[in-house]
Amino acid sequence: MTALYYALGVLVFAVAIMLSIGLHEFGHLIPAKKFGGKVSQWFIGFGPTVWSKRIGETEYGVKAIPLGGYVKIIGMLPPGAEQLVEETTVDAEGRQVHRVRKSNTGLFTQLISDARSAEWELVGPDDADRLFYKMPWWKKVVVMGGGPMVNIAIAFFIFTGVFATYGNPTDRVLEPVVSSVAPCVVPFEESGRECTAEDPATPAYAAGLKPDDRIVAFNGTEVGDDWQLLQDRIRANADGEADLTILRDGVEQTVHTNTTVTLRPKSLEDETLVQVGFLGVTPEFHIQTGGPVYTLGEMGGMTVDTVQALVQLPVKVWGVAKAIAGVEERAIDSPVSIVGGGRFAGETVSHEEFLVSEKLVYLLMLIAGFNFFIGMFNFVPLLPLDGGHIAGALYEGARRGVARLLGRPDPGYVDVARLLPVAYVVGLAMLVMGVVLIVGDIVVPLHITS
Template sequence: MNPVILFILGVVFVAIGVAASIALHELGHLVPAKLFKVRVTKYMIGFGPTLWSRKKGETEYGFKAIPLGGFVAMIGMYPPNTQDGSVRPSSTGMFQTLATEARSAAHEEVGPGDENRVFYKLPVWKKIIIMLGGPAMNLLVGLVLTAVLLMGFGAATATTTIADVSKCQVAAGETVDPDSEACKPTPAAASGLLPGDRVTSFDGKAVTSWEEMTSWIRASSGREVQMTVERDGASVTTTVTPVLSARPIIGVDGRPEKDADGKAKYQEVGFLGIGAQTEMVPQPASTVLPLAGENIRQVAGVILNLPARVVGVAQAAFSEEPRDPNGPISVVGVGRVAGEVAAMEEIPVQARLGALVGLLAGLNFALAVFNLVPLLPLDGGHVAGALYEGVRRRVAKIFGKPDPGAFDIAKLLPLTYVVASALLAMSALLIYADIVKPVNIFG
């Protein structure tokens, strides 16, 4: 199939997946809100002008023009104004006016019989469940997609078949022309090993996995050993002598370890110069949670260092510096990566589909973790407000003071606007960077 068509299909696949992830996130808020009898007036995917909507019961469902999120509108998100509900004079201050207007807007649709269906009157635990419903849904989706990836498509696993044989011994970070006199043959090339050979024994020991054989090779530098392979149905035995070479240290996550300066760590070990063929092998259910946990850990690490990473993106976008492949990217960047994966015709279709599913799983974990940041307007900010309300009421009860009532989260609107503006600016920067200097994941 045409690579351009494959690229477009990959982008469309992820675009639909992103829309579905946002819709399910908002569904995670909608369902408990309705279960707790809060009146939900709108369930919208996107922001800005409404493209399509339909009202069912008391809720309007629809899509908006800017597909960068979604929202569920519930009546009475803030306690009412203490006076008659009218906007106070501007002399009280801009921030006070903003809070007053927000309270008024939150109660515009409160009608007869809705007095006990407003959000602010809910017990603290119900508020927390509603607000955690969105991130919880994304976590669930991420887990399901991870299970589909590992148990359905499988994980790329090294076989005992040789995929490639390096012609020259090359020091880390250097290149050598294979046809030049500077090319010193690797032990594998010198012994006549060929791509497609299936290794059956090494140093008299039966080879059952590539990882096991790799450990034997690394421990055999400078020692001549026999190696047997199966080639075109026949058994071929040759002699190899692994050479001592600096090779990257691979961590438990399968990635090269790095030092404090971000440079790859190396160690001197035995080296032959062969690479393994891989195949997609379905994994047991026991592998799902560890991989999901590692994915969440990596996302949390990016978010904890988000300000510094965004500065790095800005520096790269407006200079000759390269983008950090492990840094944040926008939905535009995600779409581009998906398109590149889909267009890699040298990779089996199963592996490409698995990679796209894994991309969506990671995206859902990112949505879940990011929305738990305890800042408004994110879900974590509302959870923090509810927890503060619970603590305040409990302290008042312990000291025999009157119940202070629901916490007026509208007082935090100035902070909300600051955070929202920062998020919009960050999104614009990431989109710009993903257009002018996209992340180079595949080298």
Template structure:
């Protein structure tokens, strides 16, 4: 049963990722068609075509390797400025060679890369497509088309987070007790082996039991565990009446919290540390109880902040990506531990999904919510990563469009001739370098996820 659940978890997330990729490309496709650009292909995946059908100008299909997708638009690169051809004129090539006398062969290769890209971008352009090419679009339309993909990923993430937060809710501590500690133990010490000789906690001495729901503390009804905890911390040494609901009956008790050192925690529930790395503590009232958790549906106003927090977290990983990749490499080729908050590949995501689905100690609803949250996180990662201003990512095309708009505006300010569309094909050498780096990073992550996977469950 565990193996079956593991496989189902992997399939669930795999299908979710493929659908997310398909919708990412829809984010490019729809505005391109709205702006009358001729789209020749809409493909999910790469490699050999498994299935396709043509509707209007566009061939829609699925390819063998589901590791991405693409929308092919005609005229992505402008023709050669010298003679209007999609191939470089001899003058343009000679001029490039003259300007790069130190490395003429390199210049020729770079020119050929741009020429081949222009050729492919114009191979299906006919006379009737003069005003349907991408490069003739206004800058703002180019930006909308290129931002459509990441925007779609963020929309998917918002919808999925809304399902999780508003439908399933998030686990929050309640005023029902999950555990009543038997012995008083100083912070940082281990409980004694013989519990019969220890000093009982205030909760144990009061007769509290797991499953009790605290409905009244010193005559006040706690609205949350945090409120109840604050009252206990403030009432050290004072005997306080307490009412619990036990088995449908109301039981009246009394408790005297004791003053003891407890760690200082921040809003996220993490213990704060001093300058030397030690845990900060404070003297507060202590009862010796732990709360049970329950899923509490959240309001719609909680969705966008949650997505925003996730975007900020992913952006932080992307900004520090070189450092993170060094840490991944060190973990993969040494005994160093893997950072659970670091980047992972699709293999790592699949493994986490399988482990989540197979964890039978967690209720089914919580596992489903976790898998949906995982797909939402993948969409946030796709959206943020594609905004990096480097080709071949969407952010690189946006950066090219912004540069085009800036130089045209500057030319207009100074009364100069309009420089025309920016020939982004000139950046293809950089594109190939970035693509190669991304492939190496992807291979490293896959290897690390196989030999040193992220372990979320200890």
């Protein structure tokens, strides 16, 4: 049964990601068609075609390798300005097509020329006014930004639904209410083991603190609902006396004890062990809930974290490569591929200790997180990503706007084809990183219990 649940989790995740990719591509297709552009293909996946159907002028289909998707918008690349040779030929279906070639001898310039030629093989005699590169710059931004914005919108709606009902699992509000009392002081490096006769009792246990006791004040300082303030006071108290004002069963009383000194991490961000005062209680917590405004705030923080992660991505992937080679352990915060995401989904659904509600929430958060990252990643201003085309369109709009202000001639369309060498390098880097992460998720996988 566990294997069946695992497979179910992987299947749900895979289907959700494929649907997200398809919707991403519709985010390009729909505005492109609305603006009069011609879209010849809409596909999920790459490689050999598994299934396709032509509706109107667009072929919709699925390919064998489900690692992405694409739409083919006619006229993405403008014809070059120098040494152009235009040819009109007839394709296998009897349609007239235009070819645009550029005579050159350089490697990169030849690649650009071949790309233009391949692009214009799809352009028919009636497509002159429907070419993508001729669209106003702002329409290009809408078309290219539509795809990643769909992913971000999917993430927003999933996050909003989870946060408004279950709450945000990553936003736990700690309260100065005793959830549990540790019976003994166990050295941090031995955390998790049972108490022995040699272990001293914790101050909280010795003082008789009980679950549901609310700590109102510590050594005369009221802490209100602020667990962090209480924790700071305890840590700073070292092995000094501690007078606790507690509320038990609606009755306020004072408990006298002494905190003890033990080694604990400096903070959640800094694991350096330092000597601090220790009481021995675990606080209660509740999960923060919120609606659309709360979700937007959380996604703002996610945006900052994602940008930082993207900057560090090559280094993190290199770390995964070293883990594959056995040079070092794989970092728990290393990136994962869709294979790793599927593993997380399978382990979540098959985990026997998780409640059904917790499994559903984790799956939804995983799907939303992948969508958010896909959307943000596609906004990186480098070809062949959507952000590279957006950057070119914005540059075109700025250049034309400046020319108008200065009374200069229209500088014309931005030729993104000249950046194709960069696109090839970036595309190769993306391919290598993707392969490394997939291999890493198979050879040295991360687990939800890591």
